[in-house]
Structures are given as C-alpha cells and as structure tokens.
Amino acid sequence: MKGTRDLLPAETGLWQRVEDEARRILGAYNFREIRTPILEQTALFARSVGADTDIVTKEMYTFEDRTSESLTLRPEATASVVRAYIEHNLFNEGGIHKLYYIGPMFRRERPQKGRYRQFYQIGAEVLGSDHPTIDAEFLEMLVLFLGRLGLREYNLLLNSVGCPKCRAEYLKVLRQALDKVKDKMCGDCQRRAATNPLRVLDCKVETDQPIIESLPHTLDHLCPECRQHFDRVTGELQQRGIPYQIAPRLVRGLDYYTRTTFEMTSNVLGAQNAFLGGGRYDGLSEMLGGPPTPGFGVAIGEDRLILAVEQTASLKPDDRLDIYVAWMGEGALHPASQLARELRRDGLSVEIGYEPMKLKKSLGIASRLGARFTVIIGEGELTAGRFQVKDMSTGQQEEIEPARVAAVVKEKLQKG
Numbered sequence: 001m002k003g004t005r006d007l008l009p010a011e012t013g014l015w016q017r018v019e020d021e022a023r024r025i026l027g028a029y030n031f032r033e034i035r036t037p038i039l040e041q042t043a044l045f046a047r048s049v050g051a052d053t054d055i056v057t058k059e060m061y062t063f064e065d066r067t068s069e070s071l072t073l074r075p076e077a078t079a080s081v082v083r084a085y086i087e088h089n090l091f092n093e094g095g096i097h098k099l100y101y102i103g104p105m106f107r108r109e110r111p112q113k114g115r116y117r118q119f120y121q122i123g124a125e126v127l128g129s130d131h132p133t134i135d136a137e138f139l140e141m142l143v144l145f146l147g148r149l150g151l152r153e154y155n156l157l158l159n160s161v162g163c164p165k166c167r168a169e170y171l172k173v174l175r176q177a178l179d180k181v182k183d184k185m186c187g188d189c190q191r192r193a194a195t196n197p198l199r200v201l202d203c204k205v206e207t208d209q210p211i212i213e214s215l216p217h218t219l220d221h222l223c224p225e226c227r228q229h230f231d232r233v234t235g236e237l238q239q240r241g242i243p244y245q246i247a248p249r250l251v252r253g254l255d256y257y258t259r260t261t262f263e264m265t266s267n268v269l270g271a272q273n274a275f276l277g278g279g280r281y282d283g284l285s286e287m288l289g290g291p292p293t294p295g296f297g298v299a300i301g302e303d304r305l306i307l308a309v310e311q312t313a314s315l316k317p318d319d320r321l322d323i324y325v326a327w328m329g330e331g332a333l334h335p336a337s338q339l340a341r342e343l344r345r346d347g348l349s350v351e352i353g354y355e356p357m358k359l360k361k362s363l364g365i366a367s368r369l370g371a372r373f374t375v376i377i378g379e380g381e382l383t384a385g386r387f388q389v390k391d392m393s394t395g396q397q398e399e400i401e402p403a404r405v406a407a408v409v410k411e412k413l414q415k416g
Ligand SMILES: [Zn+2]
Pocket: 162, 163, 164, 165, 166, 167, 222, 223, 224, 225, 226, 227
C-alpha cells in the first residue's frame, strides 16, 4: 500500500537498538510507559489537534464503524495520552506524571523520503507542572538520547507561542497584518486568515513564504508571565550547556500548544528536516474536559531519526549471532543440543544445524550467518570430553570443556 512499508530483519535490529536506548534514557528520567489504542473517536483529534489544521482537514484516516460511530486511526498520541490521563483520574494521584509511548501513527501525507502514512513515533509527556525547569530538563534528556545514538549534527529550534491571554493580543496584530497581504496568499491561507490565523504560519506553499516571513512574531507579543517563562527556559538551557536557535515562526501545526515550542532538525534529512518536535500544552486537558493540567511533551519521528542514524553510521544493531554449533554424526546430536540449550539459557544467541553435516559445510553456514564463534562437536571431541571453539574472525581454535564454553565465549565477546 502506498506510503506504508515492511521493516525486514535487516532493518529491525537498528530499530530495536534505538528503542532500547529510548527506554533506557526515559527510564533514567523516571518516565513510565503508557499504551493507548490506535483507534480513537474522531472528536478527540478535532477538539485537541484543531478542526482547521492540516492533520484534521486533510490527513486523518477517518471512517464509520458498523454502528456509524466516527473513528480515526491516531495521527498523533498526545491527545490519546491526555484522554487516558483524564479517563483514569490519574490527576487524583497528584504530583507530576511522566509518561512515554512507542508506536505507529497514521497520516495521509504525500509520501516522500523518510515520511510514511504509517509512521512511528517515540513520544514522552510530562503532565502536572508548568515549571520552566520541566521544559529545560526535558530538552536535556533529548540531547542525551541523541548523544547515545551517536547523533551530533542537529539544531534545536525554540519559540514561545504564548498563552490564551497574550495569544488574543497577538492574533489581533496578526489579523491586521494579514488583512494587507492575504489576497496574495494561497486559498488555505485566505480562509485561515479569518478562521485560525496562527495556522497561516504553518503554510508550506513556496510562494507564501516571503509573506509569512514578514508577519509579526509571537515572541514580540508575549505577556510578562510568558516572557518570564521563556527567559527562564532559555536561561536554564544555557546553564546546561545546550545550544539552541530562536525560530520565531515555529508554531508546530497543532492548536493545543502554549508557550514553549521546539523542533530538532538535521541537515542529513534534506529539505523538511525536522525529526522531532513538541512543546508545552497547558490548556489541552481542559480542552478535553479534564481538570486544569499543564503539560509538556515531544514526539520523535522514529522513521526519520533512524534515517539520520543510518546516514551517520553511528549505531550498530545488536543482532549478531554469537555461536554456531556444528556437530557431526548422530551421536553428537544430543550433547550438541544440550550445549545449545545451556548457552541460550546463559543469554548467548545460538544457531544449530538440524541434521548431521560435514564440518566444511557447517563452517560455511556459520560464516554466512555471521557467527562470531563456532563450537565443533565430532566423535573425537566427544571422546576427549572437550569441544573445539573456533573464533571465526581469526580462525584460532581452542579445546574447551563443555561446561566452560559459555564463560569463555562471553569473555572473548566482551573483549570485542
Ligand atoms: Zn501569555
């Protein structure tokens, strides 16, 4: 199907590696996993993402089920996480909730490099505090995560879109500016100038860009509280040694954002080069009928992140085969199977032939599978009570007692 793909074993090793690193770093910052359904009621996204956004008007997979209820394949998961937070009264527990998710999202976008209609996101949300330190610490976590993946070349873009109070003032100024130029803009922009002018800033139509560049900036119209919040976030980023760039047009294409918005971009990804983005959404819980609950989150485009990791060749998948067990003669099957079972129980990855084979053929299979070691068990080895352990990269062979094979191989693997 257009815009979808199969991820084959040659690729999934790297995906697992990236997800393992994500879980590790999220765990280190005390985030815990939440799993929400892929299907939600359509109204959830219309209310949160915004009725006049590209996502809701053009990109959602929406259909009626057999009872004519309108359902949508989730185009993003922040709305789902906040819905779950409200539905299960997590706010009653008080304090701050730190949640993360990993899974597929669905948007009917034009397929292009690194962009798919079923795409994967690694996302995290902090619910229950509007403190600027949350924003700074969260961005620090992302920087550590990218470091673990070996990604160094990227930019952190930062903006503030203000709160409902200063937004109203800004929208007045923006509408006035748009009145003078909207006739020269695309049809969507002309409509949005009236219905939802902030969305004009998301427009990707090439000829509109110079006009959009000339429009007033949210940062110049923040109320004192929002200004202070933003200054505190940037101040803490400086203290933490995290470089950033101010991006006055960064409003992130969804209606629920307040105050901090951010993206990270990488030059290796070409024109549309953002691979993660997010920000603060202090009003989202109330928009969805919950109690006032400030929030901050990120969605990482996993497909694009992995594209960047592949291009820098910085991370290796963790999917090598440790040992191939080569056995000769029916009498060797039982001791060979027993050894394989013990090695696997010890956490080593092991492959074993299912029929007796000549040694040469077994070694051929072992090297085709990329095994680091081959354990050789023939009549001579059984009589001696010691198996041959062959290092496949050096060709060196050692005689080792069966009970010590796992320990010896592990030690050699650790040495690299
Ligand atoms: Zn404000």
